[in-house]
Amino acid sequence: MKQKIFTILLIAAAGLSACKKDTVDQNIKEYDETQIQNYIAANSLTGFNRDTVGGDTTGMYYKIINGGTGAPLEYSDKISFVYTLKSFDGKYTSSDTILNHFNEYVGHIEQANLPKGLQIAIHNLLKYRDGSMRLLIPSRLAYGQRGFGTGSISNANSRIAGNQSLDYYIHVINDQxxxxxxxxxxxxxxxxxxxxxxxxxxxxxxxxxxxxxxxxxxxxxxxxxxxxxxxxxxxxxxxxxxxxxxxxxxxxxxxxxxxxxxxxxxxxxxxxxxxxxxxxxxxxxxxxxxxxxxxxxxxxxxxxxxxxxxxxx
Missing domain, CATH: 3.10.50.40 (Chitinase A; domain 3)
Structure with missing residues (x-):
């Protein structure tokens, strides 16, 4: 009897935990969507599409500037790209494409301390060398609750605050x-x-x-x-x-x-x-x-x- 009661309690606890996680996930999705919509409106951005590849799950918005050429990029392809980024709150800006230069495999983008959303977008949305796009990454696919960098978020360009969505520009180089x-x-x-x-x-x-x-x-x-x-x-x-x-x-x-x-x-x-x-x-x-x-x-x-x-x- 005791074993049955214990089992029922475990199942109930697991159910409550799952419900709590779903609620948290839903809350951050709603928070990110609100952030992005407000950012689009405040900056009068036009021509952006919502990422629907794989079932409209990422919450990213993008605008292809140049479609690129060649075969679609695979995660096993080594690429070179330059980028700029800024956080939605305006406290972090990195616009130097001399310094912001990546040269590695598509599948290693996240390992280089770049957002998971950037890796997904280059593979699924930009897709081709010589392509360029502007990308709005929700915080859950950027640096999440912890943010990124060192020091105080009150110091400009030292740290990306937690739960900050990001505005990226990316250009994948074809001929160096x-x-x-x-x-x-x-x-x-x-x-x-x-x-x-x-x-x-x-x-x-x-x-x-x-x-x-x-x-x-x-x-x-x-x-x-x-x-x-x-x-x-x-x-x-x-x-x-x-x-x-x-x-x-x-x-x-x-x-x-x-x-x-x-x-x-x-x-x-x-x-x-x-x-x-x-x-x-x-x-x-x-x-x-x-x-x-x-x-x-x-x-x-x-x-x-x-x-x-x-x-x-």
Missing amino acids: QVYDDLVIRNYMTANNLTGYTKTASGLYYKVITPGTGNVGEIGPLSTVTTTYTGALLNGTFFDKSAETTAATFSPGSLNGIEGLVPGVREGLKGHAAKGTSISLILPSTLGYASSPPTGIPVFAPTRFEFQITDVTN
Whole structure:
């Protein structure tokens, strides 16, 4: 008899627990839907569709900007994409597509601390390379009750608060070299940079001060003394160690000319000499590509400024 009573109590407790969970799930769905509808109205957003793939369960809203090309993306496909995001409360904004760059498998998006909703949307809604969309992710498919980041939510851009829905823009890159060239040209236009020459490889260079030596004198066996800086196109310097104190690149070592990234090698060997000041803007394929050192995002175009003080062979 006692065993039967205990069993009945367990079943009743399980039933109450299930009812409570369903109520919580329903409440957060209603909360997210209200958040999204209010956000759409407050920002006068138009052209958004509700995600109904798989039975209208995600609560996401999306707008395809560019439909993309090729075969539909699978979770096992490795992709490269850039993105921007902001929380609905306006306290977190991340709009730098130089830094916000993902390069991994579709199925690993969530493992990279990006929202589960983003992974679902790229696979089910955007679907193609070279596609772009704007996406409104409900909090339950974003960072949930705990939010994301460190510090106080009162400090702008330090933390995404709990139960915050997110506004994403995503562009899946199809051809990295084409995308990088567009980024570089936009960067030069925005910063009024003129006088650059584009080589067949995609390198942009500008000789600011012609050298006293002969162009072509820098080669694999050259010892080159130079001051230089290296920066991302968002203005962040990743190398200023030799800005005022000259560095020397010597043959037969990892720090020789042949140890530099391809775009810098091309620029110095093909267009510089002793006394030359030269500016180089590299697409990521001529820079650090998918394996950059710490402080440089994957597939980030870069800019170098060199002042060659001495060349010996």
